[in-house]
Amino acid sequence: MSGLSGVTRVAWESGHWTTEPVSSEVDGDALVVTAAEGTDAWRTTAYGFIHDTEHALLAPFAVGAAVEVAFTGDFSGDFDQAGAFIRTDDENWIKPGVEFSDGLLQLGAVVTRGVSDWSVAPVPHWAGRRITVRASRSGDAVAIRARVDDEPFALIRLAPLDPDAQVEAGPFLCAPSRAGLTVRFESWTVTEADGSLH
Template identity: 30%
Template sequence: MQKIKMDKSIFNDFYWLNKPEEYYFENALVIETEPETDFWQRTHYGFRNDNGHALLTDLEGDFSFAAKFKFEPQNKYDQCGIMLRLDSENWIKISTEYENQEISRLGSVVTNYGYSDWATEDISSEINAVWYRISKRGKDFLIENSFDGRKWLQMRIAHLHQDFEEIKIGVYACSPREDSFKAIIEEMIIDENHWEQE
């Protein structure tokens, strides 16, 4: 198990996709999102956005990647979570997306060949801290969440169709509307695969 230090040394192994103007370290990585940033491809809405902020590293083989987030959403669709990515048209994101003061949407987006889907479950907007974990077995992925970092709940099993040997994995945050918010990443862990073989 590799616990990632949440300080400037993180850049020895991780790099930015769409670097935010404002980020800093306070025993955690704090990202201040820029307005009108998002990750989405085509489906339903028709638009294509690939300008959200993501801090990524490259991994090979099978693994589990987990991260703990705290967030202070301000506007509809504010979100932060895990990003797993081949390129702009093939990726997976896991997050809680803010809807209003009562309801947010815990969910995941899987994008294959430039078309995104969105699987969600409504949760209370009073929840402002969540763990996410994604476990890789070949081209298949187990997506989970936890509210305490110990008990994990399956959200979905997904597949990426594009062939690959190496994949990018890390954390992301974005604000699709005209404002920003603070996403706080307290922990990141790279581990051996936690997805048990049936």
């Protein structure tokens, strides 16, 4: 997808699920997805478990491209989460987005290279609003940005990503602690990678 110009909407049916959700239904241009209880993505660090049951809808993600996922949801159960999922293989993946933790909506990313790490910052004022996560792949890195509504994007993470790897990306959600998390993915688009980090 390098050499892209403009914005291309990714068709929901062109992606494949890593784990099938309870339900997914096209509503106009949006995809409404309900997560299964107990789903998550994590490898080992601090908790000692490996979870690879996330609902991620993935399509190829080339060097020189950026993927954006916009969504809304009622994130109110412990560790309810949604955003973008960037996957190389079972042991190498990134999940930037929002997660309900410690009683607040948090913005952050998990970067997994064999084992997972996690960074978060509270964004309680984002609750109930349209959130967009943007992952821009260039060279040996992926730059993660996010915003709420039409506010400017802010850089939240820069992570290594093998430039020779076959990578897939797209929207994801998980519900580690409850049934009934439903997320409305309003758009999934691909465009040219960002020209610079700053």
